[in-house]
Amino acid sequence: MKKSFWLMIVLLLSLMVALAACGGNNEEGTENGGNDVNNEVNNNNDDANNNNNDNDAEDSDGEPQSGGSITAAMYSAPDHQFNPLFYSSAYDANILDIAFESLVKQDENLEFIPGLAHDWEFNDEFTELTYQLEEDVTWHDGEPMTAHDVVFTYTAIADPDYVAAGGVRTNYASTLAGYEEYVSGDADTLEGVEALDDYTVKFTFAEPNIKALADTSFFIVAEHILGDIPVAEMAEHSSAYNAEEVIGTGPFNLTEYQEGEQYILQAYEDYWQGTPYLDSVVWQVVDQAIMTGMLQNDEIHLLNRPGGVPAADREDVEAMDNVEILELQDLGYQYMAFKHNHGPNDSLTDKDSWVPNEKVQDVALRQAIAHAINREGFVDGLMYGAGQVMHATFPEASWAYNEDAPIKYDYNEDRANEILDEAGYEWDGDFRTNPDGEEFTLNLDYPTGNEIRERTAPIIQENLQAVGIQVNLNSPREASAHFDRIEENDTDMDLYLAGWSLASGDPDPSGYFLSTAAYNYPRYDDETFDQLMLEAITAPDAFDQEYREEKYNEWSEYMSEQLPVIPLYSQNVIYAHNANLQGITFKTHQILDDSHLWYLEQ
Amino acid sequence: MYKYITRRVLQFIPMLFLVTVVVYGLAQAAPGDPMSGEILDPDIPAEVLEERREALGLNDPIPVQYWNWLSSVAVGDFGQSMHYTGRSVSELVTSRIMNTLYLSLFALAVTILVAIPIGIYSSKKPYSLLDYSATTFAFLGLATPNFFAALIAIYFFSFQLGWFPSQGTVSSVGLTGFEYFIDKLRHLILPGFTLGLASTAIYMRYLRTEMLEVMGSDFIRTARAKGLGPGSVLYKHTLRNALIPIITLLGFEFGTLLSGAVITEAVFNYPGLGTLFLNSIQNRDYPVIMAINLILAVTILVGNLLADIFYAIVDPRIRYD
Numbered sequence: 001m002k003k004s005f006w007l008m009i010v011l012l013l014s015l016m017v018a019l020a021a022c023g024g025n026n027e028e029g030t031e032n033g034g035n036d037v038n039n040e041v042n043n044n045n046d047d048a049n050n051n052n053n054d055n056d057a058e059d060s061d062g063e064p065q066s067g068g069s070i071t072a073a074m075y076s077a078p079d080h081q082f083n084p085l086f087y088s089s090a091y092d093a094n095i096l097d098i099a100f101e102s103l104v105k106q107d108e109n110l111e112f113i114p115g116l117a118h119d120w121e122f123n124d125e126f127t128e129l130t131y132q133l134e135e136d137v138t139w140h141d142g143e144p145m146t147a148h149d150v151v152f153t154y155t156a157i158a159d160p161d162y163v164a165a166g167g168v169r170t171n172y173a174s175t176l177a178g179y180e181e182y183v184s185g186d187a188d189t190l191e192g193v194e195a196l197d198d199y200t201v202k203f204t205f206a207e208p209n210i211k212a213l214a215d216t217s218f219f220i221v222a223e224h225i226l227g228d229i230p231v232a233e234m235a236e237h238s239s240a241y242n243a244e245e246v247i248g249t250g251p252f253n254l255t256e257y258q259e260g261e262q263y264i265l266q267a268y269e270d271y272w273q274g275t276p277y278l279d280s281v282v283w284q285v286v287d288q289a290i291m292t293g294m295l296q297n298d299e300i301h302l303l304n305r306p307g308g309v310p311a312a313d314r315e316d317v318e319a320m321d322n323v324e325i326l327e328l329q330d331l332g333y334q335y336m337a338f339k340h341n342h343g344p345n346d347s348l349t350d351k352d353s354w355v356p357n358e359k360v361q362d363v364a365l366r367q368a369i370a371h372a373i374n375r376e377g378f379v380d381g382l383m384y385g386a387g388q389v390m391h392a393t394f395p396e397a398s399w400a401y402n403e404d405a406p407i408k409y410d411y412n413e414d415r416a417n418e419i420l421d422e423a424g425y426e427w428d429g430d431f432r433t434n435p436d437g438e439e440f441t442l443n444l445d446y447p448t449g450n451e452i453r454e455r456t457a458p459i460i461q462e463n464l465q466a467v468g469i470q471v472n473l474n475s476p477r478e479a480s481a482h483f484d485r486i487e488e489n490d491t492d493m494d495l496y497l498a499g500w501s502l503a504s505g506d507p508d509p510s511g512y513f514l515s516t517a518a519y520n521y522p523r524y525d526d527e528t529f530d531q532l533m534l535e536a537i538t539a540p541d542a543f544d545q546e547y548r549e550e551k552y553n554e555w556s557e558y559m560s561e562q563l564p565v566i567p568l569y570s571q572n573v574i575y576a577h578n579a580n581l582q583g584i585t586f587k588t589h590q591i592l593d594d595s596h597l598w599y600l601e602q
Numbered sequence: 603m604y605k606y607i608t609r610r611v612l613q614f615i616p617m618l619f620l621v622t623v624v625v626y627g628l629a630q631a632a633p634g635d636p637m638s639g640e641i642l643d644p645d646i647p648a649e650v651l652e653e654r655r656e657a658l659g660l661n662d663p664i665p666v667q668y669w670n671w672l673s674s675v676a677v678g679d680f681g682q683s684m685h686y687t688g689r690s691v692s693e694l695v696t697s698r699i700m701n702t703l704y705l706s707l708f709a710l711a712v713t714i715l716v717a718i719p720i721g722i723y724s725s726k727k728p729y730s731l732l733d734y735s736a737t738t739f740a741f742l743g744l745a746t747p748n749f750f751a752a753l754i755a756i757y758f759f760s761f762q763l764g765w766f767p768s769q770g771t772v773s774s775v776g777l778t779g780f781e782y783f784i785d786k787l788r789h790l791i792l793p794g795f796t797l798g799l800a801s802t803a804i805y806m807r808y809l810r811t812e813m814l815e816v817m818g819s820d821f822i823r824t825a826r827a828k829g830l831g832p833g834s835v836l837y838k839h840t841l842r843n844a845l846i847p848i849i850t851l852l853g854f855e856f857g858t859l860l861s862g863a864v865i866t867e868a869v870f871n872y873p874g875l876g877t878l879f880l881n882s883i884q885n886r887d888y889p890v891i892m893a894i895n896l897i898l899a900v901t902i903l904v905g906n907l908l909a910d911i912f913y914a915i916v917d918p919r920i921r922y923d
Contacts, residue, residue, distance in 0.1 A: 166687035235688030260873030261770035480634020518648030
């Protein structure tokens with residue numbers, strides 16, 4: 001959803017309006033803001049402000065109360081694919097996350113905790129995973145949820161027609177035993193998932209599977225609703241958009257909606273973890289430019305990802321008596337990659353055809369560049385402090401992250417100059433030559449679509465030129481054009497900016513860092529680097545999480561030494577909620593878990 | 603006259619064909635495809651995207667893709683969206699088209715109802731206080747960007763005064779009958795005025811200038827000399843002649859009725875064709891791009907045809923055969 005070119009303009013202008021409005025706001029705010037709201041809020045405002053990193057906000061104020069309804073805001077309309085098997089947009093996920101559930105979910109450290117399954121165990125070879133399901137779970141229409149629904153869900157993802165019908169979640173089924181046979185149509189049943197009885201389901205994997213919990217954490221859908229629809233027709237069937245047929249097990253049930261505007265979810269009274277406190281949650285689509293005004297007027301109670309409060313508006317929102325904010329690291333991050341190899345088009349996974357890009361092979365050069373870039377400046381200047389410099393590619397909340405593992409390159413021009421001098425990059429006029437004494441220019445490409453990232457590019461150029469590395473900054477391209485050029489062979493590209501948005505499931509980076517991975521855009525090829533990643537996911541050692549942690553520490557350290565890419569920063573998501581809305585569990589990857597515990601103070 | 607209209611309508615066909623060829627070619631020439639937006643999530647395997655491309659026919663040569671598209675459109679099937687999984691193009695377009703039509707018609711009504719009376723008055727009493735204030739207002743309207751006006755309108759009329767809703771087309775799902783109508787109308791007022799007042803300036807100034815020019819012409823002097831009343835001179839002779847350029851403008855305006863107003867729609871979160879069009883271009887959702895383009899091409903052609911027909915009605919000197 002890149003609507004940034006005008007969004008940027010709107011944002012700029014809205015800033016102007018906000019500035020212009022500030023003067024009048026203070027005088028008129030008390031008149032129009034409504035005294036009752038202000039008084040009520042002042043009571044709990046003090047501890048509210050201290051809540052910023054406190055995950056159990058529900059404990060800090062009084063008893064939960066039943067009743068009331070909240071409006072939650074998102075910036076863009078969902079794609080209207082409410083069949084979890086086929087959704088792909090984060091905006092649809094806002095709705096699905098409180099209407100559907102999975103066997104296991106994740107806690108604050110991204111470790112797996114019980115969801116619809118209260119217990120699970122692996123066999124000794126780690127090829128079988130058996131779940132015990134909660135027995136009192138019912139679908140929104142009252143039917144009981146059983147192991148057969150689980151079998152149905154994973155069989156549908158493995159269906160031969162699934163991808164052609166628009167599904168992209170095959171990674172949840174492809175590790176199961178018998179997947180190949182089933183997806184090719186050679187087998188009538190999927191061997192890898194089996195209901196042992198109504199409340200026991202067994203997953204069998206083709207090979208010992210380190211990511212078994214993550215792979216079995218997909219939304220469970222109802223067999224009695226979708227069972228008779230051929231998978232090929234499922235995405236366009238009325239059950240994907242007709243609110244009455246969108247049936248999950250979650251605390252809220254989608255009952256009505258006005259396309260592109262509001263989506264009404266009523267509390268499901270027979271929810272297995274107890275009737276939700278709130279009567280309903282209404283998701284409303286609002287424009288970012290007027291979000292702050294709506295928060296102030298109590299018109300919206302919760303602002304979720306994607307987006308959250310823009311960092312530039314944080315102070316305004318923070319100053320509102322009736323609103324609390326909470327800042328958490330985003331799971332995605334931005335990086336600057338070195339294009340290590342060139343090669344013929346469509347050769348991304350065929351490393352034999354690669355030709356090294358001599359300009360960026362020198363590790364010393366890459367390290368000097370890491371010292372030369374003012375990443376702290378990006379966070380302070382461009383993100384108003386709402387972000388962090390990345391030294392490793394794992395989010396801080398993840399168990400795979402260890403602060404001490406990677407080498408931290410601080411912004412240090414002197415050190416950068418020193419390294420370059422030692423490595424033989426001699427000054428010649430304004431810039432340095434390469435060690436062979438030839439003229440040396442790096443080409444930097446970057447995409448549009450992310451305002452902050454766009455603004456970092458010229459700063460990187462300036463930073464590098466300050467230590468004598470000549471950088472030719474190509475004019476930015478629209479994101480799809482940019483990635484097309486990265487995927488295809490563009491021998492003029494030495495550096496490029498990009499970002500990954502990471503799903504929280506498993507920290508394994510091999511899908512985009514392994515030399516043979518289809519997403520290895522930097523075309524980086526290093527044996528040790530690959531080996532450490534593979535060791536971290538190879539059975540049986542890797543079933544010991546401490547062992548994995550250690551491997552990821554080693555990998556992070558090796559990566560920070562070799563710098564195949566320079567991780568730049570990750571932005572924070574700034575969530576905002578009305579001070580009267582309590583009981584939200586804030587986790588790095590998700591704030592919508594346990595929505596049955598949300599309540600409004602009245 | 604009918605012969606003329608038939609001939610013009612027949613000319614539409616090759617024109618539309620050319621439009622689709624050009625637009626299809628341009629859309630395909632842009633780098634990226636509907637799948638390239640998905641690559642930011644490394645959990646979606648690259649092979650799956652490739653398989654999706656194959657299933658959507660994106661790997662076929664462009665002329666083949668164009669032919670497939672054309673042959674299904676010829677039988678009235680606009681196909682499936684490539685971005686919105688499982689949704690047909692006609693469903694997507696119809697869900698937005700009425701909203702856009704309401705908004706455009708409302709804005710057009712605002713434009714005409716404000717611009718024409720003021721334009722006439724200004725020309726009747728040029729250099730009067732009202733004329734000057736209308737001119738000032740006109741330039742202010744022209745100079746204020748739409749989104750800025752929209753934000754100011756929301757700030758005052760929605761946040762401060764609470765008169766009108768700021769977002770969407772209805773305030774709650776499930777209203778019916780008269781209540782529904784009033785609710786819809788209330789949601790139209792801010793975006794409608796924001797959009798309508800912006801173009802008011804152009805019409806007002808055009809009409810004023812044209813009126814003054816016509817008033818100085820010989821046939822008006824003749825009309826006055828033969829003793830016609832001031833009202834008759836003004837409305838029957840001057841206004842009718844002064845309306846001709848306005849009709850040309852309106853013909854164009856009609857063409858843009860369905861194109862939607864991207865920025866206004868976005869600020870008011872008014873789900874219309876404009877934002878759908880923009881999103882589908884960004885997502886490379888070719889079937890949706892093409893469908894909206896066809897609709898736009900048809901309305902613009904029809905708008906121009908209507909303008910030509912209205913010339914003949916307003917000015918009897920113009921004849922088509």
